[in-house]
Amino acid sequence: MLIGIVGKPSSGKSTFLNSACLTEAKVGNYPFTTIEPNLGKGFVRIECICKEFNVKDNPKNSICKNGIRFIPIKLLDVAGLVPDAHIGKGMGNKFLSDLSPADVLLHIIDISGSLDAEGQEIDEGSRDPIEDIKFLEKEINFWFRDILIRKDWQKFVRKIEQEKLSFVDVFYERMAGISVKKDHIYLAMKESNLDFEHLTVWSDEDILHFATKLREISKPIIIIANKVDKPKGEELLKKISKIYKNTIPCSALAELWLRKFAEKGMIEYMPGDSHFKIIDKNGLSSQEIGALKNIEDKILNKFGSSGIQEIINYAVFNVLKQIVVYPVYDLNTYSDKDGNVLPDAHLIESGTKLKDFVDEKIHSDLAKNFIYGINGRTKMRLGESYILQNHDIVRIVSASKGK
Ligand SMILES: Nc1nc2c(ncn2[C@@H]2O[C@H](COP(=O)(O)OP(=O)(O)OP(=O)(O)O)[C@@H](O)[C@H]2O)c(=O)[nH]1
Ligand SMILES: [Mg+2]
Incomplete structure (x- = not known):
C-alpha cells in the first residue's frame, strides 16, 4: 500500500512527509525544491488489542506504546505540479509515473492562500485554494487520459471492435502500469454511462470522462488543507470545507x-x-x-x-477500507512460535477471506496447506472463506511442515 503526496510547489509536501515519517527530505520556500521522489515510512495509529487481552505485547512488524499500535505504511513525496503540466509547464507531469503504484493521493494545498499557481510567494489570502484543487485534479485526470489514449487510440479501439476483444482485459492491460485493477475498470464502466459497444465513436469528452472515473476509483484524492497555522488559514478553511466536505486541516x-x-x-x-x-x-x-x-x-x-x-x-481506513488482523500461533499466550506476544498487526482490505489473507500476508505454503483457522476470541473454527473482521485475532492450522 502506498500513499502518494501531490500538490503545487511549496505547498508543504516534503514537510508533510518529514513530519509523518521523520525523514529528512529537503524543504525550501522556493518552487521545485523536490525533483526526485522521497519515500518515507509512516504509521497508522490504532488501539491495540493488548489492552483487551490484558497482555504485555512485543510486536515485530509494528510498534506498541501505551496500548497504542502504530502499523507502518509507505508514503511518497514527489515534485510539485503546476497548471498545464501535461503540456510541459513547470516540471511537466512525467514525474507522476513515480506515483504509479500509489493507491490514494493526498493533495496538499496551501490553505493560507499565499502562493500563486506556480508556488511563488504572494500576499497571504490572495490565492483561492479552490483554483488549486481544480487544476491539480485536472492534471491528474489528464495523466490518466494520456496513458489510456497513448498515440494510437483509434487503432486501439478499432481493433477491440473488429476482433471483439474483451474491453476489460485490454483496458486492464493498458492501465495496469499505474495500478488500475480489473475491479476499478468494471466500476468505472458502471459509473460512466458510456457506450462500450461503440468505442470508436467516443468523443474527446467521453474519453476524458472515462479516464476521470477510473482515476477517481483507482487513485482517489483527499484534500489536505496545510499551513492552517497561518493567519488566513482558518478563514479559507471554512470556505473550502463548505464545498469540499472531506477536507482535512x-x-x-x-x-x-x-x-x-x-x-x-x-x-x-x-x-x-x-x-x-x-x-x-x-x-x-x-x-x-x-x-x-x-x-x-x-x-x-x-x-x-x-x-x-x-x-x-x-x-x-476510510478511503482504502483497510482493517487490522492479528495472526498468532498460540491462543493461550497470543504469541508466535518464539513467544512474541501479538507479534504482527496486518493491514488488509475489508472483505478479505481468511485463506487469501494467509496467502498474501503470512506464507503461501501455509495457505496451500490450510486446514482451518481459529477465532482467538470465541475459539470457534473458521473456514477458508471466512471474511475477516477488524481487530480479529486468528490462529492458522495448516498441514504445512513446521507451521
Ligand atoms: N506555516 C507553515 N509553513 C509550512 C507548513 N508546511 C510547510 N511549510 C513551509 O512551506 C515551505 C515549502 O515547504 P516544502 O515542504 O518544501 O514544500 P513542497 O510542497 O515540498 O515544495 P516543492 O518540493 O518545491 O514542490 C517551507 O518554507 C516550509 O517550511 C505548515 O504547516 N505551516
Ligand atoms: Mg518538496
Whole structure:
C-alpha cells in the first residue's frame, strides 16, 4: 500500500512527509525544491488489542506504546505540479509515473492562500485554494487520459471492435502500469454511462470522462488543507470545507516540531495526540517554549491535533477500507512460535477471506496447506472463506511442515 503526496510547489509536501515519517527530505520556500521522489515510512495509529487481552505485547512488524499500535505504511513525496503540466509547464507531469503504484493521493494545498499557481510567494489570502484543487485534479485526470489514449487510440479501439476483444482485459492491460485493477475498470464502466459497444465513436469528452472515473476509483484524492497555522488559514478553511466536505486541516510544520522535540526527549507526545507535556524545560530555549505554546493554542486546542495522523488513518481506513488482523500461533499466550506476544498487526482490505489473507500476508505454503483457522476470541473454527473482521485475532492450522 502506498500513499502518494501531490500538490503545487511549496505547498508543504516534503514537510508533510518529514513530519509523518521523520525523514529528512529537503524543504525550501522556493518552487521545485523536490525533483526526485522521497519515500518515507509512516504509521497508522490504532488501539491495540493488548489492552483487551490484558497482555504485555512485543510486536515485530509494528510498534506498541501505551496500548497504542502504530502499523507502518509507505508514503511518497514527489515534485510539485503546476497548471498545464501535461503540456510541459513547470516540471511537466512525467514525474507522476513515480506515483504509479500509489493507491490514494493526498493533495496538499496551501490553505493560507499565499502562493500563486506556480508556488511563488504572494500576499497571504490572495490565492483561492479552490483554483488549486481544480487544476491539480485536472492534471491528474489528464495523466490518466494520456496513458489510456497513448498515440494510437483509434487503432486501439478499432481493433477491440473488429476482433471483439474483451474491453476489460485490454483496458486492464493498458492501465495496469499505474495500478488500475480489473475491479476499478468494471466500476468505472458502471459509473460512466458510456457506450462500450461503440468505442470508436467516443468523443474527446467521453474519453476524458472515462479516464476521470477510473482515476477517481483507482487513485482517489483527499484534500489536505496545510499551513492552517497561518493567519488566513482558518478563514479559507471554512470556505473550502463548505464545498469540499472531506477536507482535512493540518499543520505539517507543527507536527514536525512536536515529533522532533519528542524524539529528543524534551516533550511527551505521540503522533495523533491532542496534547503534549514538556518533560525537560531546561533543555528548551524560551523561544522554543513559545513556539510550543503557539502550537498548543493555535493548533492542538483549536483543531484537536496537528492533523497528520488523522489524515493517514483516514486514507487507510476510510478511503482504502483497510482493517487490522492479528495472526498468532498460540491462543493461550497470543504469541508466535518464539513467544512474541501479538507479534504482527496486518493491514488488509475489508472483505478479505481468511485463506487469501494467509496467502498474501503470512506464507503461501501455509495457505496451500490450510486446514482451518481459529477465532482467538470465541475459539470457534473458521473456514477458508471466512471474511475477516477488524481487530480479529486468528490462529492458522495448516498441514504445512513446521507451521
Ligand atoms: N506555516 C507553515 N509553513 C509550512 C507548513 N508546511 C510547510 N511549510 C513551509 O512551506 C515551505 C515549502 O515547504 P516544502 O515542504 O518544501 O514544500 P513542497 O510542497 O515540498 O515544495 P516543492 O518540493 O518545491 O514542490 C517551507 O518554507 C516550509 O517550511 C505548515 O504547516 N505551516
Ligand atoms: Mg518538496
